Amino acid sequence: MTHLHIPTPLLEHRALSASLDKQVWLKMENNQPSGSFKLRGIGLMCQRAAEQGAKHFVCPSGGNAGFAAAVAGVALGLQTTIVVPETTHESVRAAIRAIGATVIVAGSVWDEANQEALRLCEQPGAVYIPPFDHADIWDGNATVIDEVAGKLDFDAIICSVGGGGLLSGIALGLERNGLGHIPIIAAETEGAASLHAAVQAGELVTLPAITSIASTLGARRVAQQAFDWTRKRTIHTVTVSDAQAVQACLAFADDMLALVEPACGAALAVAYQNLPVLAEFKKPLIVVCGGIAVDLGKLQAWKNQFQLT
Ligand SMILES: *Cc1c(COP(=O)(O)O)cnc(C)c1O
Numbered sequence: 609m610t611h612l613h614i615p616t617p618l619l620e621h622r623a624l625s626a627s628l629d630k631q632v633w634l635k636m637e638n639n640q641p642s643g644s645f646k647l648r649g650i651g652l653m654c655q656r657a658a659e660q661g662a663k664h665f666v667c668p669s670g671g672n673a674g675f676a677a678a679v680a681g682v683a684l685g686l687q688t689t690i691v692v693p694e695t696t697h698e699s700v701r702a703a704i705r706a707i708g709a710t711v712i713v714a715g716s717v718w719d720e721a722n723q724e725a726l727r728l729c730e731q732p733g734a735v736y737i738p739p740f741d742h743a744d745i746w747d748g749n750a751t752v753i754d755e756v757a758g759k760l761d762f763d764a765i766i767c768s769v770g771g772g773g774l775l776s777g778i779a780l781g782l783e784r785n786g787l788g789h790i791p792i793i794a795a796e797t798e799g800a801a802s803l804h805a806a807v808q809a810g811e812l813v814t815l816p817a818i819t820s821i822a823s824t825l826g827a828r829r830v831a832q833q834a835f836d837w838t839r840k841r842t843i844h845t846v847t848v849s850d851a852q853a854v855q856a857c858l859a860f861a862d863d864m865l866a867l868v869e870p871a872c873g874a875a876l877a878v879a880y881q882n883l884p885v886l887a888e889f890k891k892p893l894i895v896v897c898g899g900i901a902v903d904l905g906k907l908q909a910w911k912n913q914f915q916l917t
Pocket of ligand 1: 644645646672673739740768769770771772773774775824825827869871872897898899900
């Protein structure tokens, strides 16, 4: 079975390596055809569903999950409907339509779009594609580790956490490649830190609201699977401010000539801020998760908002 995702570049971040006196490695998931790692997991889930006779994919997401589902569904030649809330920007709706998927606008918040998606899935042949909470998605996201295992010597891996689908995939990928001992540093922004809150509480928690600008990380509650991994292996949860995440995006744009969302900036900020959690590691690998909800104008606006120089 050929994958819908592509193998991505593995680059050393030479400037950070020099300033931190470490080897800092980057897995450039921003280069995926969907602009984020999400094509790995969602692509695999869609492929498996298509093999089992799916006729129609329905994904409730005005973000990178919806865009990845659109890329996957169109590549597989199946009808694909992305259900977005009214808050989803017209540019995102246009991007989804431009690749040939259908956009339906339903409700003012994600939960309402999700209800509509679930309703559409009552039709025969329709398959619900969730943003992060499915075993096929974790299995597909794990390929990011399959690609580096045996090729790169790394001693920690840094990723961002929204609902925990990427984290669960990374944990699975490390496990199945005999790398289960490698610690994961799981980064969230303040105001979207649902994994950190769960770890602190010792049980899953639902945040009352998301207050971070990193809306891609804005799952009020993480997947049970992601929380379960924190009990089974070493996962350091860290939080950064929105300003630090944006600062990391700006620096990354200058250093690596690539634009990524603040959701990705959260992971990058662990290295750019040289957070204490990094002290014990010499060869960290950052999963540059990417994201399409960014452009020069947005970066400039956030830069102004947080009075960054
Ligand atoms: C989806 C996404 C995340 C969060 O992934 P989860 O699987 O929800 O934890 C982080 N960054 C980007 C760019 C994303 O698209």
